[in-house]
Amino acid sequence: MNTDSDLPNDELYAEQNSNISEMSEGAFSVNNNKALTNDEKAFSNENQNIKHNPQTHGDKNEKALTFEGLFSAVYLVITQTVIFTSIALYFGLNEVWLGLAASFPMAFQVFQIFAPALIERIPKRKYLLMFFNSGRFLWLLLLPFLFSSNRSPKVFVLIFALSQIFAAFSGNIWLSIVSDTIKPERRGKYLGLRNFFVSLATLVSFYLFSLIVDNVKRPYNYMLVIIVAMVASLFSVVSLKPLEEKRARTTGSLNDLRLVTKDKNFMRLCKAYFVWNFVILIASPFFAYHQLNNIELPVTYISYSSIAASLLSMIFYTLWGRLSDEFGHKSVLIVGMSIVSITPAVWILMNERDWILAMILDAILSGVGWAAVNLAFVTLPLEAASSNSPMYFAVFSALGGLGGTIGSILGGFVAQFFNSFDFHIGTFHIYGLQILFLIESVLRYMTIPLFARVSSKKYVSPATMFTNVISVLSGRHAMRINEENRTDLIIGRKRIDRWW
Secondary structure, three states, X not given: OOOOOOOOOHHHOOOOOOOOOHHHHHHOHHHHHHHHHHHHHHHHHHHHHHHHOHHHHHHHHHHHHHHHHHHHHHHHHHHHOHHHHHHHHHOOOOHHHHHHHHHXXXXXXXXXXXXXHHHHHOOOHHHHHHHHHHHHHHHHHHHHHHOXXXXXXXXXXXXXXXXXXXXXXXXXXXXXXXXXXOOHHHHHHHHHHHHHHHHHHHHHHHHHHHHHHHHOOOOHHHHHHHHHHHHHHHHHHHOOOOOOOOOOOOOOHHHHHHXXXXXXXXHHHHHHHHHHHHHHHHHOOHHHHHHHHHOOOOHHHHHHHHHHHXXXXXXXXXXXXXXXXXXXXXXXXXXXXXXXXXXXXXXXHOOOOOHHHHHHHHHHHHHHXXXXXXXXXXXXXXXXXXOOOHHHHHHHHHHHHHHHHHHHHHHHHHHHHHOOOEEEEOOEEEEHHHHHHHHHHHHHHHHHHHHHOOOOOEOOOHHHHHHHHHHHHOOOOOOOOOEOOOOEEEEOOEEEEOOO
């Protein structure tokens, strides 16, 4: 789950590319044509087998991907939540170092440009995914340094950076597998259900980790947390073994890259994603930092808010999944963004006196809003892509990663500047970082119109979607949904011009 107290969930975003010289293309052109013929025959045979037994195949793949997500969630807790911030502070990271470390999940998504070439050469994508998910075990290298009196931020940053390079490749491969194995009409419902279970795993593991961090002596607390996360990572790798997938087609990565860059609508989505990640990462790493460093809240207290948000996400992932299939992925995305744009402004209350109220409001808004955003950032690119080529996902994530990288690095210096302020208005205590959070809220709202310009197969305005849901809940007929990006909306027999 991706909340304001967490770092962004890089598992849901990911992709790739490769460079092939003209000489190499010419030398292998004949052999590639022969190989392509054999691949197409094998691909056709696999499709026939799937048609004979579609239900079993689908269930098997969905279960494998779900279990992989469950165990991966345990690992992601130590890379995206306040647990990560706590470990980072133990290694002596300040605002600038923390901003740099927070940029890695986004920065290394640029490496996904090279993933389509790997998919072409190694058709069994599940083995690629298993290999790159194994990069999580690099965290074991941190264990000896936990007991060192001279803990260097550089060691922590280096090991975390290497693990995130592996994660960048695995993200694109995961999306490529989902694109081929989950039917388009079922993606919203399945991913919503999968995220429900992932949120449950996140909730349980995060609470246990927070208890360990607060109640076990340092550095044994961090040692236990890392070891448990590594065991879960091992199970996530093994759980992919039963996965049955179609044989990957030979796509021609360089040619696909040209096609993607000429797809104006998809590039419009990519540019919007670039700006969104830039805005998010300016402040995202410093929500938990503010709670730990400025207000000095126990990790367990912070976990209560995240658990509440996780519980709401578990409910709303399934709801957003159904609404996404019914009203359109873009509709759900814009609604979710509108909600999560409010949450940074709520943090003006995050001081010694009002932090309880701030955490309650943040948990509610984050649980509902980020469930929609995280889901839509998987489904909308799949819908907007003109084909299931991994290059589409690679470009999407690479540009998003670039935006997040710039935002994180800039955010470290901006946060250091704002954190130097500390003043009172009457009896109300305001920290400088809280001013940054207010600015963050405004910037998020300013980004939403960029996504509104992206064309989608099905879209209704947030107001219309809300009205439809209320109508159905009250037993009335739903309005007719606007399809194919029409500029008007039909309600009953009346046609209403759209301005949104």
